[in-house]
Amino acid sequence: MTPQPTLVARLRRLYDTLAHEVAKFGTVGALAFLLDTVLYNVLVFGVPGVVDGAMADQPLLGKVLSTSIATVFSWLGNRLWTFRHRRRVAVGREFVLFLFFNAVGLAIALACLGFSRYVLDLHSQLADNLSGNGVGLVLGTLFRFWAYRTFVFRAELEAEEGLAPEGQGVVASGR
Numbered sequence: 001m002t003p004q005p006t007l008v009a010r011l012r013r014l015y016d017t018l019a020h021e022v023a024k025f026g027t028v029g030a031l032a033f034l035l036d037t038v039l040y041n042v043l044v045f046g047v048p049g050v051v052d053g054a055m056a057d058q059p060l061l062g063k064v065l066s067t068s069i070a071t072v073f074s075w076l077g078n079r080l081w082t083f084r085h086r087r088r089v090a091v092g093r094e095f096v097l098f099l100f101f102n103a104v105g106l107a108i109a110l111a112c113l114g115f116s117r118y119v120l121d122l123h124s125q126l127a128d129n130l131s132g133n134g135v136g137l138v139l140g141t142l143f144r145f146w147a148y149r150t151f152v153f154r155a156e157l158e159a160e161e162g163l164a165p166e167g168q169g170v171v172a173s174g175r
Helices: 007-045 059-082 091-119 125-152
Strands: none
Touching: 007 059, 007 125, 059 091, 059 125, 091 125
16 A cells, blocks of 8 residues: 655645646747737738738737637647646547637637727727737636636546545546
8 A cells, every 4th residue: 555645745746737737838828829919910900011901990800810720729739738648538529628718718808809999999009919919818818727727628637636535536538
């Protein structure tokens, strides 16, 4: 019979797991943010002196398109790297949950962008980026990290992080 890890050891293991996930999630998120922001700005504002924005009159649709592309990138990065130890065998179900929670995160960013554009009547590139890619991103990211960890890339957390008594819990699926 193996001795149970102490509470301090189990809490340390939980902290280490969370710290690694946050760092990886932040890296994937930073790259997805860069992709989303560049795509949005090119679609809505174009490239100065080269091409006008194809969606200059449709900034919310431009945000939906840029975010959708960044979402697929983010899912792959989080599935294959950040939460690879938590991923499900049922890839389709995982992807549907990921898309659902990203849609909620997008709604948060769109609400911030829409408020800035249509309530505050701010139409500059700076205002769009601060509202949609700043405030909306921070609020949406906090929500998405919680949702991904809790619902999408979920193995039995207690078993995985050594918090369940020995012999209880389900081992994470994946590699």
